[in-house]
Amino acid sequence: xTSTTFSRRxxxxxxxxxxxxxxxxxxxxxxxxxAAEGDPMPPPLNIYGKLPLVSKVALSPDGSRVALxxxxxxxxxxxxxxxxxxxxxxxxxxxxxxxxxxxxxxxxMLVVTSVTRKDAGRIFEEWFGLMLDVxxxxxMQMYSYVSGVNYAQVFGSFYRVKMDGKYFMTxxxxxxxxxxxxxxxxxxxxxxxxxxxxxxxAFDPGSSRSRRLDEDSKDIEDWVVAPDGKVIARSEYDxxxxxxxxxxxxxxxxxxxxxxxxDLDTPTLxxxxxxxxxxxxxxxxxxxxxxxxxxxxxGVISTPLDINGNVNSPIFHPTTxxxxxxxxxxxxxxxxxxxxxMAQLPKLVKKAVGDIRAYLMSTSEDPLHVLIFVEGEGNSxxxxxxxxxxxxxxxxxxxxxxxxxEWVSEKKHYSYKxxxxxxxxxxxxxxVDRDAKNLALVVLPxxxxxxxxxxxxxxxxxxLASRGYxxxxxxxxxxxxxxxxxxxxxxxxxxRKMQTDLSDGVRDLVAKGMVDPxxxxxxxxxxxxxxxLAGVTLDLGVYNCAVSLAGISDIKAFMNYYRERNGFDxxxxxxxxxxxxxxxxxxxxxxxxxxxxxxxxxxxxxxHGKDDxxxxxxxxxxxxxxxxxxxxxxxxxxxxxxDHWMSREPTRIQAVETMVEFMLQHxxxx
Numbered sequence: 001x002t003s004t005t006f007s008r009r010x011x012x013x014x015x016x017x018x019x020x021x022x023x024x025x026x027x028x029x030x031x032x033x034x035a036a037e038g039d040p041m042p043p044p045l046n047i048y049g050k051l052p053l054v055s056k057v058a059l060s061p062d063g064s065r066v067a068l069x070x071x072x073x074x075x076x077x078x079x080x081x082x083x084x085x086x087x088x089x090x091x092x093x094x095x096x097x098x099x100x101x102x103x104x105x106x107x108x109m110l111v112v113t114s115v116t117r118k119d120a121g122r123i124f125e126e127w128f129g130l131m132l133d134v135x136x137x138x139x140m141q142m143y144s145y146v147s148g149v150n151y152a153q154v155f156g157s158f159y160r161v162k163m164d165g166k167y168f169m170t171x172x173x174x175x176x177x178x179x180x181x182x183x184x185x186x187x188x189x190x191x192x193x194x195x196x197x198x199x200x201x202a203f204d205p206g207s208s209r210s211r212r213l214d215e216d217s218k219d220i221e222d223w224v225v226a227p228d229g230k231v232i233a234r235s236e237y238d239x240x241x242x243x244x245x246x247x248x249x250x251x252x253x254x255x256x257x258x259x260x261x262x263d264l265d266t267p268t269l270x271x272x273x274x275x276x277x278x279x280x281x282x283x284x285x286x287x288x289x290x291x292x293x294x295x296x297x298x299g300v301i302s303t304p305l306d307i308n309g310n311v312n313s314p315i316f317h318p319t320t321x322x323x324x325x326x327x328x329x330x331x332x333x334x335x336x337x338x339x340x341x342m343a344q345l346p347k348l349v350k351k352a353v354g355d356i357r358a359y360l361m362s363t364s365e366d367p368l369h370v371l372i373f374v375e376g377e378g379n380s381x382x383x384x385x386x387x388x389x390x391x392x393x394x395x396x397x398x399x400x401x402x403x404x405x406e407w408v409s410e411k412k413h414y415s416y417k418x419x420x421x422x423x424x425x426x427x428x429x430x431x432v433d434r435d436a437k438n439l440a441l442v443v444l445p446x447x448x449x450x451x452x453x454x455x456x457x458x459x460x461x462x463x464l465a466s467r468g469y470x471x472x473x474x475x476x477x478x479x480x481x482x483x484x485x486x487x488x489x490x491x492x493x494x495x496r497k498m499q500t501d502l503s504d505g506v507r508d509l510v511a512k513g514m515v516d517p518x519x520x521x522x523x524x525x526x527x528x529x530x531x532x533l534a535g536v537t538l539d540l541g542v543y544n545c546a547v548s549l550a551g552i553s554d555i556k557a558f559m560n561y562y563r564e565r566n567g568f569d570x571x572x573x574x575x576x577x578x579x580x581x582x583x584x585x586x587x588x589x590x591x592x593x594x595x596x597x598x599x600x601x602x603x604x605x606x607x608h609g610k611d612d613x614x615x616x617x618x619x620x621x622x623x624x625x626x627x628x629x630x631x632x633x634x635x636x637x638x639x640x641x642x643d644h645w646m647s648r649e650p651t652r653i654q655a656v657e658t659m660v661e662f663m664l665q666h667x668x669x670x
Contacts, residue, residue: 040433045660047402048463049653051076054397056101057383058109059371061160061167061318063364066371066385066396067109069098071649078111080134083385083394091134097647099127104160104205105167108133112154116611116643122565125613125643129154129171131205142169145208146201148176157200157222159321161229168202168211170225175199175215202229222269224279227321233257233279235269239573246279248297257299260286264576265484270314274338276322278302280314290484292326308336310481315342318363329454329481331357332372342367348388357455371396378405380457399457407432409465411455416508418477418501422489425482426474426505427453429461431669439470440519440669441509443502443535443543446473447526449490449581452481460523463656468669470515476501478581492583495591499534503542518544521667523659525549526615526644533593533623536600545666547605547659550615550644553594553623555582561616597626603633605662607655609642635662 056069066081070090076098080089093111100112111130116123129142129152143152157172174196199215200223214223214231224233234254236245244266246258258281260267265285273280273294281301283291291304292314312327317339325337333350337343349358349372357376361383363369368388375381381399386392411429418424430436442464446453453473461471475481476498478490490498502522509515522535522543529551536546552558559578566574582588589595604627608620620636627634637658639651646652 042466043403043407045463045657046653047400048459048466049649049656050400050402051649051652052381052399053401054383054399056098057371057373057396058102058362059364059369059385060103060106061365062106063366063369063385063387065103065106066394067101067103068383068396069101070397078109078132078134080109081396089135091132091137093130093132093139097643100158102158102160104131104169104203107135108205110158110169110171110205112158116613116641123611123613123616126153127155128152129158129169129203131169131203133206140203140205140208142171142203143173143175143201143210146173146175146210149173150176157225159225159229161202161225161227163202163211163229167205168229169205170200170202170213170223170229172198172200172220172223177217200225200231224269224271225321226272226276227319232272233269235267237266237573246281246295248279248299250297257297258295258301264573264580265289271316272321272323273302274323276320280323284484294323306336309334315360317342318365318367324367327360329456332360333358335360339367344368344388345370349386352386352393353384375399375457376410376455378408380405380408380462400459403462407462407466408457409462411458411461413455416505418497418504420497422477422501424474424476424501424505425479426472427455427461428509429458429465429471429473431465431468431470434468436470436514438516439514440468440667441506441515441521442469442471442663442667443506443520443522443524444471444473445476445502445522445524445528445531446479447524447528448480449476449478449494449498449527450480450487451527452479454481460656463660464523464663467660467664469663470509472505472509474502474505491580494581494583495530495534495538499531499539502531502535503539506542519667519669521545521547521663523547523549523663524551525646526551529615530593533604534591536602536604537593537596538591538599540599540601543602545603545605545662547607547662548620548623549607549646549655549659550609550612551593551606551619552615553592553619553626555588555592556585557622558615558619559585559588565613594623594626597623597630597632600627600630600632603662603666604635605659606634606636607639607658608636609639609644609646609651611641612644614644 051071053071058067064084068079070077078091095113097114099114102110104110109132111132114125114127117126131140141152143149154171154173159170161168177197197215197217198220200213202211218236221235226232231249233248242261242263244260244262247254248257268282270280278294278296281293281295294302307326309328312329315325317324324339324342328334333346353374359373361371361373371385373383380403383396385394409429409432411427414428415423415425452475464471478498506520510517520543522532524532529548532546532548533551535543606620606624608617610617624636642648642651
């Protein structure tokens, strides 16, 4: 019995006589393809490389409709699905990079997209907000009708508010000061943003009308907005003075209620506190480090909030915007809830789906009408809309319906000790058809580096496990998610102990008899791509081969690019952030793989998106040239029109197929 069937049966049982319905879109979602009994053939690699069939799912404010993105043969399609009648409408937009999707009111959506733009030899990823009425096929771009804006970028602060009884959608953007006419500028917003004000506008989803909520020349990071559209607070950071400021809006205007001078690790303004008047801050340093606190309008800081486990992000009430709780990477059963109504959700969800891992994705304005994402026990991920108030549920769709559940490997958490005794948390995915003994291993470090893995479905590790590999994904020192002290262990250890943390994990699995030391390879993207190159240049004798996806090869060249791209004349916040990991510039060549090409003794595959705005393509092309010149075994795969995040399906499939084929050739599992 598949976990999807298991979940459906429990939902029916929990909701009594309520009707269970599967949402149908254009002929229906493909059923999960069950492999024949004893069939050893794994699914094709393109099944793993595809974008999820269904993503970006959200409930409308009244709970009657669902918005979602569906991956169709012709590209990404946005659907508006009426949960009551089953009526659907679809629309396409001129973008294959849909970054977010939410409801602006009960009829229209906000679609956040991005495009890659080249300007004066530099590449930028620019974000836009589009109001979309799918049924009427009407659309309006945010900021396109705002005076003083000639390039309608958005950078966040999305709130659905009600002003004078009508829904509006807020978004932050750039606007020329009233005294300056920018209409003649042809450059990108990244080029001339220093001369622009940051602003917050509210947009009518049904027209081109907009209202200015705030505007200032100060470097505003974010705003907090009340349900009626009034701006409550905003945070600012001055990169010249290193001063972080929190201002609170009163009847007399803006008032500074908190200010701190910080080179790095400034607080994060998250939203409203539990009482709807205070604001929620995440403190990243000082005595309150690693804690969430509430700051009153008078500037009084609360004691740290008591939160269960590994926190992911705060949850805010859908109508009051007050802090309602916190998510947890272990699933809704481990969430922290303060709101008494939402506090019922963990038990209700568990009763509905059992012990399988479930995450709260969104709610209607009734917090007991929810959208959840369920995965685990062979389920690669299924969306359900459940009305716990009235009873009834709708299965919206599966992320990877063509992936047989018996080929979804379990991803288990485990830990090991580094050479200096530091406990390294990690995740291990084992092949479904082999015993955990003398396996071939692929080390798959995450990007960031200040990021972390969790137990959720990962198409890369699953693709490798389907071909017989064990996959280790360590949260090496410097990773986030385990407290600031753990992250700080990585400062100055880029290419040093952050690297040996990976090979220490290999040695641990070898000592346990799970991995054959002669069958170990490394593959990663972004920082993980750097770690793959460092693994065969700086930490020798561990890996049979390496695959680097968008990895840094020359740190000094990358930092020069980063400085120029972000307009830093010298010591900017971003430069200080990188320096704390990299250490003194005098040592950068020592940890740059391109400076140690002669040490490489194994085959290397380089994969890089041509439109990568984070790590430029020349980091791989220059590494390729250096290895070729030195007579080393190397291949370079250019992903055309691809960014840093493998957003496009054709190139994502290309990367997965090429990477696995390379691994099978140079580090065969059998």
